[in-house]
Amino acid sequence: xxxxxxxxxxxxxxxxxxxxxxxxxxxxxxxxxxxxxxxxxxxxxxxxxxxxxxxxxxxxxxxxxxxxxxxxxxxxxxxxxxxxxxxxxxxxxxxxxxxxxxxxxxxxxxxxxxxxxxxxxxxxxxxxxxxxxxxxxxxxxxxxxxxxxxxxxxxxxxxxxxxxxxxxxxxxxxxxxxxxxxxxxxxxxxxxxxxxxxxxxxxxxxxxxxxxxxxxxxxxxxxxxxxxxxxxxxxxxxxxxxxxxxxxxxxxxxxxxxxxxxxxxxxxxxxxxxxxxxxxxxxxxxxxxxxxxxxxxxxxxxxxxxxxxx
Amino acid sequence: xxxxxxxxxxxxxxxxxxxxxxxxxxxxxxxxxxxxxxxxxxxxxxxxxxxxxxxxxxxxxxxxxxxxxxxxxxxxxxxxxxxxxxxxxxxxxxxxxxxxxxxxxxxxxxxxxxxxxxxxxxxxxxxxxxxxxxxxxxxxxxxxxxxxxxxxxxxxxxxxxxxxxxxxxxxxxxxxxxxxxxxxxxxxxxxxxxxxxxxxxxxxxxxxxxxxxxxxxxxxxxxxxxxxxxxxxxxxxxxxxxxxx
Numbered sequence: 151x152x153x154x155x156x157x158x159x160x161x162x163x164x165x166x167x168x169x170x171x172x173x174x175x176x177x178x179x180x181x182x183x184x185x186x187x188x189x190x191x192x193x194x195x196x197x198x199x200x201x202x203x204x205x206x207x208x209x210x211x212x213x214x215x216x217x218x219x220x221x222x223x224x225x226x227x228x229x230x231x232x233x234x235x236x237x238x239x240x241x242x243x244x245x246x247x248x249x250x251x252x253x254x255x256x257x258x259x260x261x262x263x264x265x266x267x268x269x270x271x272x273x274x275x276x277x278x279x280x281x282x283x284x285x286x287x288x289x290x291x292x293x294x295x296x297x298x299x300x301x302x303x304x305x306x307x308x309x310x311x312x313x314x315x316x317x318x319x320x321x322x323x324x325x326x327x328x329x330x331x332x333x334x335x336x337x338x339x340x341x342x343x344x345x346x347x348x349x350x351x352x353x354x355x356x357x358x359x360x361x362x363x364x365x366x367x368x369x370x371x372x373x374x375x376x377x378x379x380x381x382x383x384x385x386x387x388x389x390x391x392x393x394x395x396x397x398x399x400x401x402x403x404x405x406x407x408x409x410x411x412x413x414x415x416x417x418x419x420x421x422x423x424x425x426x427x428x429x430x431x432x433x434x435x436x437x438x439x440x441x442x443x444x445x446x447x448x449x450x451x452x453x454x455x456x457x458x459x460x
Numbered sequence: 461x462x463x464x465x466x467x468x469x470x471x472x473x474x475x476x477x478x479x480x481x482x483x484x485x486x487x488x489x490x491x492x493x494x495x496x497x498x499x500x501x502x503x504x505x506x507x508x509x510x511x512x513x514x515x516x517x518x519x520x521x522x523x524x525x526x527x528x529x530x531x532x533x534x535x536x537x538x539x540x541x542x543x544x545x546x547x548x549x550x551x552x553x554x555x556x557x558x559x560x561x562x563x564x565x566x567x568x569x570x571x572x573x574x575x576x577x578x579x580x581x582x583x584x585x586x587x588x589x590x591x592x593x594x595x596x597x598x599x600x601x602x603x604x605x606x607x608x609x610x611x612x613x614x615x616x617x618x619x620x621x622x623x624x625x626x627x628x629x630x631x632x633x634x635x636x637x638x639x640x641x642x643x644x645x646x647x648x649x650x651x652x653x654x655x656x657x658x659x660x661x662x663x664x665x666x667x668x669x670x671x672x673x674x675x676x677x678x679x680x681x682x683x684x685x686x687x688x689x690x691x692x693x694x695x696x697x698x699x700x701x702x703x704x705x
Binding site: 195198199200201219220221223224226228230231232234235236237238239243246247248249250251252253292 | 463464466467470471474475534538539540542543544545546547548549550702703704
């Protein structure tokens with residue numbers, strides 16, 4: 151539905167984006183993940199026609215954003231950076247303004263749209279009286295106004311409280327599943343991305359480092375905690391039981407075995423037979439965040455600029 | 461295009477400034493009325509109409525600079541320009557809608573001034589004749605020129621304040637300098653476009669233009685040339701700028 155192919159962007163002498171390519175299919179929530187300044191917003195600006203690419207193409211439903219602007223942009227709804235409104239006008243007036251920006255748009259039931267994003271009864275308030283969460287909702291209402299096929303949300307959870315984030319997550323899932331919208335979300339909030347996306351691309355320093363499937367995203371390992379003085383013995387047992395993998399001692403009393411969950415009973419049985427006191431055993435999932443740091447660190451990435459929020 | 465115009469109209473109408481402007485025009489007209497009425501005898505309708513509209517139109521020029529500067533400047537201030545530029549409509553159309561609305565808004569205020577002044581003049585002796593109305597109608601060329609100039613500055617500079625400052629400076633300072641230059645080197649002054657923008661000068665003070673060897677035809681041509689050049693520059697900048705930090 152949304153296809154970004156080999157997009158390069160130079161600004162002055164600096165290369166901001168190098169060979170960025172990805173596709174978002176209908177009904178999918180695609181994450182676009184990277185530290186601040188990695189090129190997320192630049193990519194989104196190119197997709198939404200705010201900025202031309204130096205080369206490469208962006209197509210929406212087969213229409214090229216550069217050459218067939220009207221067709222392509224009519225199919226995109228977007229929040230780029232912060233949701234911006236005319237503060238002295240009401241939410242309803244801001245939506246009317248947005249409607250007028252779309253050629254040949256049929257009449258939209260603004261009350262229904264307001265109710266859909268949880269702003270029922272609040273559309274006639276001036277936007278300057280809105281909270282940030284309400285502005286985000288109004289921004290989504292504006293982005294959805296013309297039934298776009300592609301929805302682009304740049305940092306959509308900024309300024310939302312946990313309840314608001316959960317609402318947004320459910321709502322986006324609903325849009326993807328029931329209306330078949332292709333959704334692109336950018337964020338630096340990794341924990342959030344893990345919960346919300348089907349697939350995600352990791353971008354750093356203007357390059358896509360990897361595109362991964364959300365289902366298999368986490369590498370899982372067995373984490374086992376034993377008595378300190380029995381550590382060496384425990385390591386021997388584990389090495390004997392699983393001679394094909396490398397066992398890593400993580401601390402004085404815990405070690406990691408890179409095996410499946412089904413191997414836990416095997417390991418546990420062996421440890422108990424040798425009278426080793428086991429305090430804890432279970433699966434540890436490598437979080438997206440750890441993966442992300444690994445990926446960007448390897449390349450001497452910009453981890454300092456990277457903000458994590460749990 | 462009509463929907464873009466209605467957007468610009470809504471954004472202008474919903475601020476307080478239009479009402480302030482209309483209030484100021486009414487106040488000026490009332491002040492002129494009060495001053496004339498306080499003199500001896502009943503004042504003439506003609507001179508009241510002339511003075512009051514001239515005073516109000518001076519303010520119209522200033523408000524026109526403010527309104528036009530804000531048409532682009534406020535979009536930058538509220539960060540809403542990105543939504544306009546993301547619209548499937550082309551940038552050329554977006555810019556044109558702002559220009560057209562700036563002119564319409566100015567004309568509405570201009571008509572408001574004429575109607576209010578005419579209304580008060582009915583209470584006075586005599587009547588307003590075409591000879592008085594004609595130069596005032598022609599003087600609308602001044603604010604039209606100002607719109608094009610302001611629009612050009614507003615795509616160049618980010619801050620509304622700077623745009624207003626530059627336009628006011630360009631407009632009034634060069635009129636003053638030009639005015640001095642006329643007495644001294646009229647052949648040079650002829651090429652200062654600001655001396656030509658108010659075409660009513662050919663009715664009000666024809667000697668001034670004669671000194672520069674300028675004709676109405678030349679003035680119209682020269683002002684039009686500038687307006688077109690300003691708009692081409694504006695459109696080019698508006699098309700090519702990314703308006704991103």
